[in-house]
Amino acid sequence: MVDRGATPAAVPAPGDWPARPELILALNRTGSFDWDLDNDRLHLDPVALEILHVPPGTYHGSISDLSGRLPRTDASRLDALVSRALKDGSEFYGAYYRVRTDDGSLRWTYTQGRIQRDEQGRPRRIVGVVRDATEELDQAGPRLQDDEHRHQTTVVETITAALAHARTVQDVIDFFKDAQAVEHLGSDLLVLGLLDAGRIHLVAEGPSEHFIPGTRYTRVDDNFPMSEVIRTLTPRFIESREEFASCYPWLWERIKDIGIASAAYLPLIAQARPIGALGLLYRDARGFTQHERNLFIVLSSSLAQSIARAMLFDQEHDLAKGLQQSMLPRRIPDIPGASIAVRYRSARMGRDIGGDWYDAIPLPGGRVGAVIGDVQGHDTHAAAVMGQLRIVLRAYATEGHAPATVMARASAFLHELDTDRFATCTYAEADLTTGIVHLVRAGHIDPLLRHADGTCRRLPVSGGLPLGLSAEFGRPDYPVTTVEIDPGETLLLFTDGLVEVPGSDLDEGMHQLTGIVRDGPYELQSLADLLCEVVGERVGEDDMAVLLLRRQGAATPGGGKLQQHIAPADPEALSAGRHMIRAAVRAWGARERSDEIELAADELVTNALLHTDGSAVVTIRMLPGPERRVRIEVEDKSSALPRRREPGESQVSGRGLLLIDQLADVWGVEPRGGGKSVWCEFVVPDRHHPD
The missing domain is CATH 3.60.40.10 (PPM-type phosphatase domain)
Structure with missing residues (x-):
């Protein structure tokens, strides 16, 4: 059972020496905690509850019951510290952070925990102390400011490193839509607007969308803080609800229910011209130190360069895509x-x-x-x-x-x-x-x-x-x-x-x-x-x-045609033509006459190449009709018609057309404008005839 509430510690009696440890801790405003990691149970003693300003009856033994007691930046830093200690094998950790009191003020607290692990090194439990550190840190103000400065510098480095991986404008927008962006920046909400055709386009809100009608697209001359910083190229820091309400009444009436009390609006400037603005909004009223303001300016400059680089990448991408598509x-x-x-x-x-x-x-x-x-x-x-x-x-x-x-x-x-x-x-x-x-x-x-x-x-x-x-x-x-x-x-x-x-x-x-x-x-x-x-x-x-x-489909039984262009000094084309005829004869089921058809085609092509000065085109087709016929045509650019003649016994040439006459069922010559076509036909068995 978790203790609820806290009671003042009594001063030890003179004879009560030495004082009990719990009394000593209570007098020095030091409480204790025991965190069961396996079951996510957190025990806080009465002094710890008082130091953390947890109202009596509101704590039920869960870490989530402490939500809102720490400013977001402090909570994020503490979570990161504990997570790192659990992962890297550390035995203990310690951290300073601020706790919000009932009246809204902040007091400093110190927590120290010792991590207990099992035989495999897995963390099982954390036991530790919590103490009020306000008076201690009042004596160490400069050191605390240095720590805060280092933290803020780390924020800029973290954001810059994350945006270094963003290639497109959409990558940048997606980053700021992620809840981690708000966590890194230490604000409660953020808004990002980019200039688009003379208007400000609100492209990202975080960590969740709080869309306000009339603000998705606004003009540069409107009375909005984002418009003002783009017009003036100067950051705008709003430190109270009253300042927000008096300077921007229309906007304030629509966002006051969200609980915003202060804000920092930063212009995004690249190559000496504005490209947008970033708004960081906070639920607690706060003043912005000069160091914070300088840091915000550095942050906005880094962000502006990332967005400008992403815009240039998008432009190059669109140009490259258009060029590629045109080619x-x-x-x-x-x-x-x-x-x-x-x-x-x-x-x-x-x-x-x-x-x-x-x-x-x-x-x-x-x-x-x-x-x-x-x-x-x-x-x-x-x-x-x-x-x-x-x-x-x-x-x-x-x-x-x-x-x-x-x-x-x-x-x-x-x-x-x-x-x-x-x-x-x-x-x-x-x-x-x-x-x-x-x-x-x-x-x-x-x-x-x-x-x-x-x-x-x-x-x-x-x-x-x-x-x-x-x-x-x-x-x-x-x-x-x-x-x-x-x-x-x-x-x-x-x-x-x-x-x-x-x-x-x-x-x-x-x-x-x-x-x-x-x-x-x-x-x-x-x-x-x-x-x-x-x-x-x-x-x-x-x-x-x-x-x-x-x-698609099946081979056409009739009307199919294949052609091959053959130049005089192109043996590859001649070989391809022979293969074309051989494959076509086989595909059309004319294997019984394949040797005759191939020999006749080869003879006609050879004659065309030998007896003319140009190239030849050989065509093979299947003619539809009552009987299946394979037709070979060889076309050349010569108008001289071939003559069939009887060669002598010792002559090599002159036998071509005689061979065609013996092999083919019918052959002939057709004038073709500036040339001619020599053709021959072969009757082939029905394609269903067994081979």
Whole structure:
């Protein structure tokens, strides 16, 4: 049972020697306490209750019953001292603090406690003494003032350190909305207002919101203390309720019920111009010493610099975000037969701009080009190079060049730019009719393929040097890797910001990403959102771009068409054309005649390259109708028509059209403006015919 109230200590009788310890303590106004930490019980003897000015009958054995007896600054300092002693293994602690009396005045008190711990070192109990220290400290005023000055300086250092981590204005606002901000500053309430388009916007209140209608937005010329300090660029200290009521009657009528008795309003000045104001409000009337006023000015200057820095960061962020968005495609076109999802996420550290990009390029014949790339660097120069490179890649692809040629020309373009940057890139050209995908990689990370059943695997793609470096070192060749994707399968192209995990290697990041994609949602946009969320949880220095391409539906039984542009000195394109024909024949169920079709196509392409001065375009398509026919067309820029002739026994040439006549069911030549097209057709069995 906790003792309630206190009784005066009697003077010991002359024969009562030595005096009892409790009598000695009572005569020297020293009480005792016993704090059970496990059960949160605090016993205070009658003298301790009297020293702490706890009214009789109001204390019930809990630390919360003492709430309000100590000024906020003193309570915060005492709590921090006890917490630190409990954590760092200390055996005892001691502290001076002030206690509020019934008439509102303050008296000094000293507490000393000894911490008792168990065998594991965990604190279980604190026993100690409480004594009145007012007379003692009256003799030590200068030392006390030094302690208070040190505490106030610590407050400024604490606030400055906390705001050093604030990057945006919202970070600063969130800090002042937190109850700890009020605790650090030693006030009972605070308000923070920022200048916004000529008005003062109240952006933060603490520790809880006390919104007063008509004060969210105010004018600089209004009769408010926050308006006054912004107009005059001078702090305003209000030391009593009467002063508050006489100087700001409209505001006082609306805040007097909150219990405010004094306040300090500080202008926030950066680069010699006001950007806002901070108000610190107190429930007890108080005078502000010159030292406190100087300290508040230092605090407001530090806060103003933090907010100005955050404003500049927000402006740079908005500029960088706008520039990045202008460099990326404004919209992804609708591609028949495909679903596409794209995302870009800037780095969370450093500038919110980089050289990562994506693009989706509609191509003739039911094809689409998908690009993912990363220009070296995270600045506006990287973004500018990225924008030029994206446009060049799109132009080369739409001109009909083979993927390897597109990459080689883009590398040469980047090498010729006045820049020291290089870029990694992956270009995929997908035929959505057959599912054939040609992949070219320039120093970039391998893509992933997610199957319709959800399983996911890494696609090993042969690669060349990054763009710009391959041209510089004279190695412009880029090998082509060909894969097939079935309806419902998804190709994932991404930059390394998606898989780079601090403290982990790239293979581990790829393994983690594979698991995320495997377990992620099937819906494409939801999957893209999930990948952004995964990156958003990290703190990294790299941005991220991702492009997801899913093939839809089943292969078209008729009308499908594939094309390949082949230059005279482009062996990669010739090889890609042969592979395209072989894959198309297999996909269309024409394996029985695959050798004949491939040989005829090769003969027509060879003739076009040998007997004309330009390039050729080879096309393979499935013709709809009562019988299934595969048609091969080779178009060139020469108007001279081929002639079938009988070669001599010793002649090598002259046998091409004879071979076509023997292999194909029908063939012919069609004039095409400035050139011609040589074609041949093959009747193939029904696709359900057993192979």
